[in-house]
Amino acid sequence: MTLYTLLVDFTLASILILISMFMRSKIKLLQKNFIPASLMAGFLGLALGPGFLNILPFSVDIGSYAGVIIIFVFASVGINGFSFTPGNMKKDLKRMGAYASYKILIIGVLIFIPITFSILVISKWVPEINYGFGLILATGFYGGHGTAAAVGSTFENLGFAAATDLGMTSATIGILAGIFGGLIFIKMATKKGYTQYVKDFSEISEDMRTGLVKPDNRVSIGTETISPIALDPLAFHVALLLIPSGLGYLLNTYIADTWGLDFPTFTIAFIVALLMYAFMGKGKKGVYKYVDENVVNRLGSSATDYLVFFGVASIKLPVVLEYALPLGLLMLSGVIIVILMLWAVGPLMNYESWFERSIFVYGYATGVFAIGLTLLRVVDPNNKSKTLTDTAIVGPLNTPIELFAWSAGPAMLLGGQHWSFIGIYAAISIVCVVISIKLKWWYWKIPLGDRPDASALDRDG
Template identity: 90%
Template sequence: MTLYTLLVDFTLASILILLSMLARSKIKFLQKNFIPASLLAGFLGLALGPGFLNILPFSGEIGSYAGVIIIFVFASVGINGFSFSPGNMKKDLNRMGAYASYKILIMCVIIFIPIVFSILVISKWVPEINYGFGLLLATGFYGGHGTAAAVGSTFESLGFTNATDLAMTSATVGILVGIFGGLIFIKMATKKGYTQYVKDFSQISEDMRTGLVKPENRPSIGKGTISPIALDPIAFHLGLLLIPSGLGYLLNTYIADTWGLDFPTFTIAFIVALVMYALLGKGQKGVYKYVDEEVVNRLGSSATDYLVFFGVASIKLPIVLEYALPLGLLMLSGLIIVILILWVAGPAMNYESWFERSIFVYGYATGVFAIGLTLLRIVDPRNKSKTITDTAIVGPLNTPIELFAWSAGPAMLLGGQHWAFVGIFAVISILCIVISIKFKWWYWKIPLAGRPDASALDSDGVSVKSNTQSIHRSS
């Protein structure tokens, strides 16, 4: 790939995004379904790109862009810092603890239940399917195409032929389940009053409905804190975000090469950005007084639009047509699981802004981080639910469990230790529920409608300004 290849890919993406914005401002169906321009553009890119009609000359690299853009998005979250409100620390810790327990439970359930279903049911109908088949759902739904390729190749090295194709198909189906299922569930939630920041379509202003803001309603998108004579303010803020993005990648590569540990790069970039925030210093003597949080917000939000586009446009549809029966049964089990974790586990383990946090995890658990961000963007345009910040903070807790599943799973499942593997993840799932109940992070009996906003009030009922910025622009 050359820089000109990158230029062409982003030019085509920009054309489709702008055309989709025009379509959204005119077409009632798109407005009624809260469909962001970037998501619509992604579908256009999928239809017109090399994966289907092959009309637009996208390069073969478009599938890798989303993973890089995610790093930039999390750097934009970290550079604005994170702090606990002095009178609100207990609530923040409870919120993040409950969310961490929820995320770990979801991951473990997606791993072990499909394996049990595959062993006890699918293998009886299709005898040639081995005991490792069930793990392919988790590699695709939760891991995405990258994990699917890695685990699939491991399976094939152990004698499970076609594992990579099956895993990639799982990832593709997971994305489609995430997108279309997520939109359906969001409409259901808005009608029932479960959403905090986006209500029923009839109550949404024309600005939000069409996406075109009237002159009298247009907010400022930032202040010029740096004189253009010295350095353009946008270049200044862009540099602040690119530094932790690049350093996060380099640091994560060093960690992987030196100690063999594989952390999410976006988490490392987020941590580096937080360190930069601390070093810049907030106050009259610190450099941070020249950082405008709203400019950072807009840069992160702009990156999110392109992340959504490339995440959707790079789907490989032809793979879905293969291995219909066993894969169809496995995908059906996955669909049931993600629906239950959204509507049953979600409200039970999340109190404030429960639907916003749960729909993000639903999207994240169906294959691509970009889908989770897309769904969150629809219901929480300005990250008031603190979902993105909490995800960055508690994300590393999932890493050891994921590493064990993707590395040891294939060998254990094909080596006769399938029930031991299942038992490990079943036990972790039970522990998550027990811990949630023990620490009073279990909200089963509390009505779903009318639960509070995650950032609305502190313990004394006084409005608190979150130090976490939005990474999304209002639809």
């Protein structure tokens, strides 16, 4: 990749995003279904790019952009700081604890239930399917294309030659289920009154429907905190976000090379941004008074639009029809699991802004982080539910659980230790439920329509 291929890729993305914005402003069907312009542009990129018609000259690197842009997005969240609400620290810890338990539970059930189903049911109908086949679901749905490729390579070295193609197919189906299923569920939730920040379409203003704000309703996206004579204010804020983004990557690379630990780079960047926030200080003598939070939010939001575009436009579709019967059964089990986790378990383990947090995890658990972020953006465009902040903080708790599955899983499943592997993740799932009940992170008695939003608890104190 050269700088010019990067320029061309982002130019094409920008053209499609602007075309999609125009379509969104004119087509009522798109408005009615809350379709973001970036998501629609992603589908146009998928159709016109190398994955299908191959009309637009995208480079082979477009699949890698989303993973980098995510780092920038989380740096924008961290640089605005994180602090427990005065007088509400207990509520904040409770919210994050319940959310962490929910995220860990979903990876547990996505591993042990499909593998068990594959061994006891699918392998009886299709005898050539081995005991590692069930892990294909989690690698694609939860891990995405990157994890599917990595685990598929490990499987291939152990004799499961079709694992990579099956994993990529799983990731593709997961993403499609995440996008289309997520939008359907969001529409259902708005009708039932479960969404906190986006209500039923009939109640939404014309500005929000079309996406075009009338002159009388426009507000400033920021103020000049730095004199342009010294440094452009926008350049100042971009620098504040690029520093933790780059340092997060370098630090994570050092950790991986030195200790062999593999953390999500966006989490490291978020931590670096938080440290910068603490170092700058928010008092009268601190540097942070020159940071405009609105500008930071808009930069992060802008990056999110491109993240969504490249995440969707780089989907690979060629191998969807391979292993049609067993893969179809496996995918069906996965879809059922994530739907139940959204509608049945989500409200049990999330109190405030339960749907916003649950729909993000639904999207995250059906392919890639970008899909979860896309769905969250539809229902919570300004992160009032604190989902992104909490994800960055509790994210590392999932890392060892995922690493063990992706590294040890193939060998255990193909080496006769399949029930031991299943038992480990069944136990993790049970522990999550028990802890939630014992610590009263289990909200089954509270009606869904009576749940508050996270920002309301801050205001109420």
